[in-house]
Amino acid sequence: MIELIQFPWSPFCIVQRRILEFAGVRFKITNIPSQDRSLVWKLTKQRYYGVPIIKDGRNVVFEINEDSQVIAKYLDEELELGLFPSQWRGVQSVLWRFIENEIEGSTFRLNDIYWKENVPAPEQLDFLRFKERKFGRGCIDQWCKEQKFWLKQLEERLIPFEIILTHQPHLLDDRPRFVDFDLFGMLENFLYSGHYQLPKRHKQIQEWHRRMQTVKHTDFSA
Numbered sequence: 001m002i003e004l005i006q007f008p009w010s011p012f013c014i015v016q017r018r019i020l021e022f023a024g025v026r027f028k029i030t031n032i033p034s035q036d037r038s039l040v041w042k043l044t045k046q047r048y049y050g051v052p053i054i055k056d057g058r059n060v061v062f063e064i065n066e067d068s069q070v071i072a073k074y075l076d077e078e079l080e081l082g083l084f085p086s087q088w089r090g091v092q093s094v095l096w097r098f099i100e101n102e103i104e105g106s107t108f109r110l111n112d113i114y115w116k117e118n119v120p121a122p123e124q125l126d127f128l129r130f131k132e133r134k135f136g137r138g139c140i141d142q143w144c145k146e147q148k149f150w151l152k153q154l155e156e157r158l159i160p161f162e163i164i165l166t167h168q169p170h171l172l173d174d175r176p177r178f179v180d181f182d183l184f185g186m187l188e189n190f191l192y193s194g195h196y197q198l199p200k201r202h203k204q205i206q207e208w209h210r211r212m213q214t215v216k217h218t219d220f221s222a
């Protein structure tokens, strides 16, 4: 059985989790503390410490750089999901960079504002230290003060997706492709704390998001 090693609010983990649910296969979730990557380190034979990774029998699958989609492509091939059709290769690789940088830049900050509610107490010290070493002292307090700005920025950066979805049910055509799951993962991370809703003006995104929560591969089989 495929095992997903993750922690629940990670946007990139949510992407792979939803792909596995979409596929309709049985899979196992192993949650690790967000600041303890020893299991990942061990399984990858000291080659990776990020999440998510997956273990499928003897195969341990993980990313090789910031923009690789090794895990999603592995699942796509093994489970024949049609997430990376060749005609959309170029377009998808441009879109996922936008989603994972421009969109994620707003969404993770907005969710991190509520970190004390998400991160279990014993992990909070390491979590805060990790964030402050990466983004500077007091970064989360700063994001808290800037909350309106990040919300506005997210709303604006979602406009192109709202326009696309006015014309078609999914981001590239009439069925979900990888970028649909990618955007879904970032938005689920944004919604994780329960303090936010999707921007009111983005009605098409709201509907698409509702569909993406339950869509199944079998809905599209011939």
Ligand SMILES: N[C@@H](CCC(=O)N[C@@H](CS)C(=O)NCC(=O)O)C(=O)O
Residues within 6 Å of the ligand: 010, 011, 012, 013, 049, 050, 051, 052, 063, 065, 066, 067, 068
């Ligand atoms: N492009 C990677 C990004 C994964 C990523 O940034 N994961 C975060 C957690 S959300 C992580 O583990 N970062 C390294 C760290 O926290 O040390 C992917 O799609 O899996």
